[in-house]
Amino acid sequence: MIRASAVAFATLLASTSLTSVSMAQTPASSPAPASGGFATSDATDPYLWLEEVEGERAMEWVKAHNERTFAVLQGDPRYETLHQQALEIVQAQDRIPSPGFTHDGHIDNFWQDAQHVRGLWRRTTLDSYRTATPEWQTILDIDALAAAEGQNWVYKGSTCLQPDERYCLISLSNGGKDAVTLREFDTVERKFVDGGITLPESKGGASWIDKDTLLISRDFGPGSLTNSGYPMMVKRMKRGQTPDQAETLFTGQPTDVSVSGYTLRDADGVVKATLINRSVDFYSSETWRLGDDGALTQLQLPAKSDITGLVQGQLLVSLKQDWTAPSGQDFKTGDLIAWPLEAWLADQSTPAQLVLRPTERQAIEGVNVTRNRLVVALYDNVRGSVRVYTTGQGEWTHTTLDLPQNVSVGVGSASEKDDKVFVSVTGYLNPSSLWLADAATGAVDQVKSMPAKFDAAGMTVDQHEARSADGTMIPYFVVHKADMPLDGFNPTLLYGYGGFESSLLPGYSATVGKLWLERGGVYVIANTRGGGEFGPRWHEAALQQNRQRAHEDFQAVALDLTQRNITSQPKLGIMGGSQGGLFMGAMLTQRPDLINAAVIQVPLFDMLRFHKLLAGASWIGEYGNPDIPEQRAWIEQYSPYQNLRAGQPYPEVFIHTSTKDDRVHPGHARKAAARLEELGYPVLFYENVDGGHAAGANLRETARRLALEYTYLSRRLMDTPAQE
Numbered sequence: 001m002i003r004a005s006a007v008a009f010a011t012l013l014a015s016t017s018l019t020s021v022s023m024a025q026t027p028a029s030s031p032a033p034a035s036g037g038f039a040t041s042d043a044t045d046p047y048l049w050l051e052e053v054e055g056e057r058a059m060e061w062v063k064a065h066n067e068r069t070f071a072v073l074q075g076d077p078r079y080e081t082l083h084q085q086a087l088e089i090v091q092a093q094d095r096i097p098s099p100g101f102t103h104d105g106h107i108d109n110f111w112q113d114a115q116h117v118r119g120l121w122r123r124t125t126l127d128s129y130r131t132a133t134p135e136w137q138t139i140l141d142i143d144a145l146a147a148a149e150g151q152n153w154v155y156k157g158s159t160c161l162q163p164d165e166r167y168c169l170i171s172l173s174n175g176g177k178d179a180v181t182l183r184e185f186d187t188v189e190r191k192f193v194d195g196g197i198t199l200p201e202s203k204g205g206a207s208w209i210d211k212d213t214l215l216i217s218r219d220f221g222p223g224s225l226t227n228s229g230y231p232m233m234v235k236r237m238k239r240g241q242t243p244d245q246a247e248t249l250f251t252g253q254p255t256d257v258s259v260s261g262y263t264l265r266d267a268d269g270v271v272k273a274t275l276i277n278r279s280v281d282f283y284s285s286e287t288w289r290l291g292d293d294g295a296l297t298q299l300q301l302p303a304k305s306d307i308t309g310l311v312q313g314q315l316l317v318s319l320k321q322d323w324t325a326p327s328g329q330d331f332k333t334g335d336l337i338a339w340p341l342e343a344w345l346a347d348q349s350t351p352a353q354l355v356l357r358p359t360e361r362q363a364i365e366g367v368n369v370t371r372n373r374l375v376v377a378l379y380d381n382v383r384g385s386v387r388v389y390t391t392g393q394g395e396w397t398h399t400t401l402d403l404p405q406n407v408s409v410g411v412g413s414a415s416e417k418d419d420k421v422f423v424s425v426t427g428y429l430n431p432s433s434l435w436l437a438d439a440a441t442g443a444v445d446q447v448k449s450m451p452a453k454f455d456a457a458g459m460t461v462d463q464h465e466a467r468s469a470d471g472t473m474i475p476y477f478v479v480h481k482a483d484m485p486l487d488g489f490n491p492t493l494l495y496g497y498g499g500f501e502s503s504l505l506p507g508y509s510a511t512v513g514k515l516w517l518e519r520g521g522v523y524v525i526a527n528t529r530g531g532g533e534f535g536p537r538w539h540e541a542a543l544q545q546n547r548q549r550a551h552e553d554f555q556a557v558a559l560d561l562t563q564r565n566i567t568s569q570p571k572l573g574i575m576g577g578s579q580g581g582l583f584m585g586a587m588l589t590q591r592p593d594l595i596n597a598a599v600i601q602v603p604l605f606d607m608l609r610f611h612k613l614l615a616g617a618s619w620i621g622e623y624g625n626p627d628i629p630e631q632r633a634w635i636e637q638y639s640p641y642q643n644l645r646a647g648q649p650y651p652e653v654f655i656h657t658s659t660k661d662d663r664v665h666p667g668h669a670r671k672a673a674a675r676l677e678e679l680g681y682p683v684l685f686y687e688n689v690d691g692g693h694a695a696g697a698n699l700r701e702t703a704r705r706l707a708l709e710y711t712y713l714s715r716r717l718m719d720t721p722a723q724e
Contacts, residue, residue, distance in 0.1 A: 051667035163269030215261030230258030281621035454513030466560035528553035577601030585640025597716035607639035
């Protein structure tokens with residue numbers, strides 16, 4: 001069985017008011033040409049030295065910029081209050097402890113607070129969890145471990161051997177990096193196994209076959225990693241062997257994103273298939289079955305598809321492309337289909353069953369399985385519901401759980417012992433609640449709810465649409481005080497991401513509410529193409545040569561906000577991270593006339609070199625390959641680093657990153673700041689020396705980052721802006 005981790009409740013949200021549509025035409029935005037060949041080659045990039053992650057010169061530059069930024073932002077009289085509020089929120093004890101079912105029905109949770117900033121892995125019974133004060137038993141204390149070993153450990157999860165789940169591989173990251181050390185842990189003895197399995201730091205993973213056998217995908221030395229920096233080989237390692245001694249089962253190609261191995265298990269923990277996944281690019285993959293004789297057989301699945309579960313002997317697969325199956329059946333992008341596993345493995349021309357076909361404005365946002373049921377979070381126009389599916393007589397039927405309407409829902413951890421499943425429910429202005437459903441009977445019961453973390457009295461949520469340059473209507477949410485005057489003078493923060501089929505579902509954010517909304521700010525979330533709000537096609541519409549569409553969508557929302565007199569340029573700021581940081585850079589270079597602030601978080605910025613830095617090559621499927629002239633041409637048109645120019649109305653921006661980010665190279669953020677300064681623009685830059693891609697290795701670092709961001713936004717948007 002493929003088990004889902006507990007849902008991150010704070011990010012699953014909902015809207016509360018009717019949709020209103022703006023038909024105002026947004027003029028097309030033409031990306032500026034790259035400025036004079038700047039940084040179009042290594043020879044013309046004067047800031048390559050900032051890509052030396054921990055180089056002495058680079059770190060001196062970082063230190064100097066951090067000191068300047070701290071002096072400006074921490075010196076603001078609002079900073080300390082914002083910092084204390086952020087710290088209180090992230091360290092609060094009254095959060096919902098995110099639950100994960102163990103195989104025997106117990107509840108696991110990973111918890112961080114003021115006393116446990118690195119966190120506790122802990123466990124209780126379901127009955128105890130349902131009470132107001134569960135009796136937790138600590139399995140592993142990461143703070144104590146880090147102190148005892150003198151390491152900056154960040155917990156990255158565990159992989160436990162089913163069905164008893166006594167032995168687990170604990171993933172420990174140095175400072176928050178994606179690369180982890182794996183160590184065998186005994187959950188009964190609650191200690192690391194003496195002489196147990198230990199795998200050194202690497203990206204990749206490991207999966208149990210049995211107590212003495214693992215599938216491992218790691219850095220095995222020169223020639224074992226893809227160009228993206230991920231494992232290219234899967235090995236079968238026996239207890240007592242070193243990774244070098246393990247048997248190589250599969251080797252991919254350097255141009256692949258990665259390869260990995262895993263076992264497909266039923267609800268009793270019995271291995272039904274041992275599989276190897278070869279990610280050819282970020283969206284296309286091959287799945288190979290390892291036979292008992294060691295032979296590998298490629299399964300006949302479409303390149304763009306995901307195995308999403310196994311329930312009652314039925315293999316579930318979600319499709320991200322139109323596909324004609326070997327049986328001759330035609331399926332559509334977004335379909336969820338199923339095969340009887342054993343029959344299909346014996347004969348892959350076995351017909352599949354259509355479980356669910358979403359409409360154009362629907363999207364499947366979550367799939368999980370209990371012992372006997374399939375549970376699906378289905379969104380319609382960015383509002384969620386939960387369906388329970390069962391199969392019989394050759395077809396799938398469903399019921400819908402009786403949950404609050406017009407909300408966001410998240411399907412959380414599901415039990416393999418019975419048919420219980422956790423579901424999160426939340427709205428932009430409504431604190432998250434946790435429900436326990438019995439998928440067999442349809443019974444639902446609210447078991448936890450968060451107290452309000454900000455005063456939402458008098459606030460409301462609207463959903464509007466903006467017309468993008470090609471006429472496509474782009475939905476967006478606006479969270480604001482109901483008596484907000486439409487005078488164009490409301491401090492407004494516009495958030496976007498727009499890539500990798502990642503949906504921006506409405507969600508209750510205590511920090512946004514306390515640090516921004518409660519203080520009179522307006523919060524806007526743009527559901528642009530490139531995301532997954534309306535399924536795979538919504539994402540594919542902004543892939544590669546069509547990436548500019550997503551940028552135009554975001555710009556259309558910004559323009560629509562001004563046309564509605566919700567805000568105006570002096571009062572409009574934008575925020576986004578990673579791919580969203582690229583979004584911010586595109587807005588900065590293409591439509592700086594629309595904004596007066598930009599929080600650019602752990603960004604992609606130099607898109608002509610993204611594929612050469614850390615995990616960047618894995619994203620060629622999203623953006624294209626700058627080494628191919630035709631693809632380089634469209635990337636060069638919007639790459640923010642090359643398109644920064646003098647004499648533009650750029651506002652002072654706030655850029656931040658992390659030295660320990662081993663996914664998006666910190667060089668992107670550093671070079672962006674350096675180039676802006678060279679051109680004469682003021683820049684605030686902050687680099688956390690730890691924290692990984694999340695830019696915060698512990699709760700205190702997270703609170704500091706939040707306080708810096710909202711102090712900056714207060715200065716730019718809540719104060720009377722200076723003439724620039």
